[in-house]
Amino acid sequence: MEVGEKTMMLKRGDVAKLARVVAETREDEIGCDECFARLDRFAEAELSGSEARSLMPLVGDHLDKCPDCRGTFEALLAALRGT
Amino acid sequence: MGERTNDQWLADLRGPNPDQALADLYELLVRGLGAGLGSYGGGAGASAGDFAQEALIRITANLDSFRGESRFTTWAQKIAMNVALTELKRRRWRDVSLQELSARRETANREPADTQPSPEQQALQSTVLRELRRLVDEELTERQREAVVAVLLEGMPISEVARRMGTNQNALYKLLHDARRKLKRRMEDAGISSREVLAAFDEG
Numbered sequence: 001m002e003v004g005e006k007t008m009m010l011k012r013g014d015v016a017k018l019a020r021v022v023a024e025t026r027e028d029e030i031g032c033d034e035c036f037a038r039l040d041r042f043a044e045a046e047l048s049g050s051e052a053r054s055l056m057p058l059v060g061d062h063l064d065k066c067p068d069c070r071g072t073f074e075a076l077l078a079a080l081r082g083t
Numbered sequence: 084m085g086e087r088t089n090d091q092w093l094a095d096l097r098g099p100n101p102d103q104a105l106a107d108l109y110e111l112l113v114r115g116l117g118a119g120l121g122s123y124g125g126g127a128g129a130s131a132g133d134f135a136q137e138a139l140i141r142i143t144a145n146l147d148s149f150r151g152e153s154r155f156t157t158w159a160q161k162i163a164m165n166v167a168l169t170e171l172k173r174r175r176w177r178d179v180s181l182q183e184l185s186a187r188r189e190t191a192n193r194e195p196a197d198t199q200p201s202p203e204q205q206a207l208q209s210t211v212l213r214e215l216r217r218l219v220d221e222e223l224t225e226r227q228r229e230a231v232v233a234v235l236l237e238g239m240p241i242s243e244v245a246r247r248m249g250t251n252q253n254a255l256y257k258l259l260h261d262a263r264r265k266l267k268r269r270m271e272d273a274g275i276s277s278r279e280v281l282a283a284f285d286e287g
């Protein structure tokens with residue numbers, strides 16, 4: 001490889017992973033800030049048994065795609081259940 | 084603990100004598116952190132008091148941004164959880180650099196899945212493999228490639244990659260979203276639909 005040239009050397013397993021997240025990508029995804037702003041309401045809807053995901057589909061979609069926000073959401077649910 | 088309405092919480096915390104409300108909130112946050120971070124390890128429990136303290140500062144500084152769409156305590160616990168997890172992720176990934184991550188990739192041995200794909204699936208996989216490799220090299224920026232490797236392939240937290248790349252979590256998510264959208268459009272331009280892509284790597 002020449003100096004400065006960058007190739008990623010994607011292995012087969014990488015491509016399978018990447019292909020999946022690319023295929024699931026939507027144009028209208030929200031970002032982490034917007035997800036966080038609505039996370040308290042989403043968590044309460046989830047706990048009250050109402051359909052949080054149909055009420056706030058873009059938050060649900062972000063939680064599927066963003067491990068950071070999903071971690072916060074799961075910890076928040078556990079906190080709310082435990083207090 | 085006395086139950087307060089949202090308005091009572093706000094009035095108490097903004098009032099001339101917020102100490103009791105602060106103490107009650109602190110206690111609630113510590114209990115919530117204990118329950119929420121139970122499985123996390125890494126000294127999470129021992130740090131609950133510090134996280135709650137830090138969260139209290141942030142909560143009282145941002146009372147105006149509480150929109151009343153949930154219980155006040157839910158909103159407060161959300162902030163506490165964010166404070167705690169941001170710090171815990173930082174601790175867990177402290178010793179990993181992005182350079183190391185990509186160096187490690189060069190030597191790592193990644194075997195294909197054991198399952199035997201059908202001949203049609205194999206052909207489709209080869210096409211997707213070839214196209215995605217080309218698109219990643221030709222269409223993504225250097226920063227997008229770096230983020231794709233660290234977050235999507237190596238599973239590093241977005242907040243930690245953002246810190247190393249001199250940006251924030253929200254901006255890095257957007258950068259990754261742009262990269263994914265571009266790859267998706269170019270795949271479609273090349274005549275490969277999302278449905279086909281998913282079918283190519285479907286192991287079921």
Ligand SMILES: [Zn+2]
Pocket residue numbers: 031032033035062066067068069070256
């Ligand atoms: Zn996020």
